[in-house]
Amino acid sequence: xxxxxxxxxxxxxxxxxxxxxxxxxxxxxxxxxxxxxxxxxxxxxxxxxxxxxxxxxxxxxxxxxxxxxxxxxxxxxxxxxxxxxxxxxxxxxxxxxxxxxxxxxxxxxxxxx
Amino acid sequence: xxxxxxxxxxxxxxxxxxxxxxxxxxxxxxxxxxxxxxxxxxxxxxxxxxxxxxxxxxxxxxxxxxxxxxxxxxxxxxxxxxxxxxxxxxxxxxxxxxxxxxxxxxxxxxxxx
Numbered sequence: 001x002x003x004x005x006x007x008x009x010x011x012x013x014x015x016x017x018x019x020x021x022x023x024x025x026x027x028x029x030x031x032x033x034x035x036x037x038x039x040x041x042x043x044x045x046x047x048x049x050x051x052x053x054x055x056x057x058x059x060x061x062x063x064x065x066x067x068x069x070x071x072x073x074x075x076x077x078x079x080x081x082x083x084x085x086x087x088x089x090x091x092x093x094x095x096x097x098x099x100x101x102x103x104x105x106x107x108x109x110x111x112x113x
Numbered sequence: 114x115x116x117x118x119x120x121x122x123x124x125x126x127x128x129x130x131x132x133x134x135x136x137x138x139x140x141x142x143x144x145x146x147x148x149x150x151x152x153x154x155x156x157x158x159x160x161x162x163x164x165x166x167x168x169x170x171x172x173x174x175x176x177x178x179x180x181x182x183x184x185x186x187x188x189x190x191x192x193x194x195x196x197x198x199x200x201x202x203x204x205x206x207x208x209x210x211x212x213x214x215x216x217x218x219x220x221x222x223x224x225x226x
Contacts, residue, residue, distance in 0.1 A: 042216035098212025104156030
């Protein structure tokens, strides 16, 4: 079955360490996205990529970085510069950018202590 | 900029009760509107969508009508089940400037047996 795989489901890190969250899709979608979800808030866009080798900052990109070297993969690195990294991170994809609903993975819960 | 406002939760209902979750939006142009559902520990799934005024989206007994005159897209279901307990997100995808999906804060629904 086609879908989006995020791994791991739970991730624990010490403050000051960088950590990379994995996102892989086999839907053959061009566009991919990273959202952050905090309790009681909607989803906030971190980064998005319309096509391979291209990505743009979303609304809360500070302290995060991404790469899009392959169509199916869009890893997110949470750097030590991110002031409040503990959150639920959701990866999504869509067939094209700006014209389709989103397909989501099951998320990674990151806890930084 | 574009925005989505939905009623605060949690909403607690008994099984077979009628459900309404209010959603209003602010957007330039003619956005597409969506309802997504998030079950515990999972990512979001598209529940229904409407792409133009007066369209009615429906799925699994849920319905919502795109009302341009009131800028609303309220979610309704005639008889809820315990399995409908989840968080519901209203969202819009604008078609002017940005082409990004904007989410409301989410409404948590609890259905009691």
